[in-house]
Amino acid sequence: MDDNNNDAQITTKTTFLKLSTYMEKNFHDVSFNFSLYPGFNSALNIERLLLMNLSKLSDFIENYVWLPFAISLLYFIIVVCWIPRLMRNRQPYRLNDVLSFWNLTMALFSIVGTFRLLPELIFMIQNYGLFQSICDDRYIDDPRYFLWMFLFQFSKMFELLTSVIIILNKGKLLSIHWIYNIISLCYSWQMLEMPSNTRWLVCTDFLVHSFKYLYFAMKTSTQNPLPRVFPMAITLLQILQAIICLLTEWVNLWYPQQVCHKDKYLSFAGFFIYGVFTIWLIRIFIEKYLPTTTTDYEAIETKKNE
Template identity: 80%
Template sequence: MMDNNDMMMNDDRQVRKLTTYLEKNFHNVSFDFSQYPGFNSALNIERLLLLNLSKLIYFIENNQWLPFAISLLYLIIVVCWIPRLMRNRQPYRLNDVLSFWNLTMSLFSIVGTFRILPELIFMIQNYGLFQSICDDRYIDDPRYFLWMSLHRISRIFELLTSVIIVLNKQKLLSIHWIYHIISLCYSWQMLDMPSNSRWLICTDFLVHSFMYLYFAMKSSTPNQLPWILPMVITLLQILQAIICLLTEWVNIWYPQQVCHKQKYLSIIGFLIYGLFFIWLIHLFIEKYLPKTDYQTNEEMKKNE
């Protein structure tokens, strides 16, 4: 029979080395990816960024004011000023630019999904569903930390979508710009890699992969796309909100010694995802469910 030491050695080989974000040293990154979950390679651009991973993380940690400043400028210039400026102007007809940008964001999200998802599956298989939400230990794969950081940076570049939309004189939905501002500011507050970040970021990458692909298709063709596509996207966003709500609730319910996340972040996150869940449900009912006679009559009165 195996003694305790042998069992511990086998467990170590199976689980691999796990460490916390704060204990990581990103100054000497190894390119031996065969020991990590997922693909055993990295893109050339990833290798270049990995050489500067410590600088990237240092930049995020020491510029927590940046998303708030950018959000304020975004609100003043993109949401308020440019629509007024374009009121008496012709649209710039940037559909091709919008299509290319959405396709770029979709490809970015797809690669991010393939980097983040294997670690989530690894945690569920080896530690269980509860620990995948509550345990803030992360696999040593530097690509994982790179894409966690790039996810935060990408929140800034997502704002460019709104710029193209308003220059096209298309309607900028309230849920669109409010979501961008809140998600940008909230994502930069999770610098200590809280326990449920793997769920929040993985679901975000996954849903954005489909969402931006649909937007790219929509802006690249004058033809009407099947009505089922936007409905599926909205359902995916609702599912994402439910998953994020559940993970935030788990972190609120259990003590911080069990779920390694600061309570105020979980409470803020729960309120944010609760707001968007209600908003998305309202949007889904309004756009995709059959309207009653009363609702139809009310709309007719408004149009008179």
């Protein structure tokens, strides 16, 4: 019995040691023999260049934890509140080509991110099961995964530029758009402290954004309306993403931190965030794509025939 207790204490100490070394990871000591890690056994040239400065990226994220909150505040004041008022009596800048190029750029970035990270998630599910893919943080040993975590975090800042282009083009900035931008920027900046289910959060985000930005790029590059099934499919993918992330956060809340390596306050915050977005997206889908009365159907058919 005592031996079992000692084994449990050793396991607990080892777990917390792993968590502490995660936060203080020395990227000069990690192995760059990529065949040791699941997924692809190589690195792109641009990845190798960035990996040389991985410790600097890590230090930047840890030393500027206030940055996403400051940027979010400026984004709300300037982009959400001030620029729309400024544009109220102005002509649009006709930035459809710029917006199309930007959406295509974000789509390609998301596709490459999916291409780099999804094989590791599939490997974990196939070899260790669904539960371990949520709670096991062995991916932190792969410097490429760290790199794409950082790129994912920085991309959330660049996503804010999409709102600027939309407003200057006198398009409608939806509430869910700018609220999601702020929350995802602030929450993703905490990923150094939540190794457990990050692979699910990042992979699903990259995958859904690949389709979303491709759709936006097509929409802004043509004058003809796209089939209605496209935005319906994108919204369904976003709902599925929110539900998956909600479930992974629930798993992290349910099991102790020694099992699922993530701070409980982050799991609670994530559970609340994804719960709200799941309900919000389902409501949007029902209101926009599931008319409930004969009048609604007649209005849709009339619009199609116009």
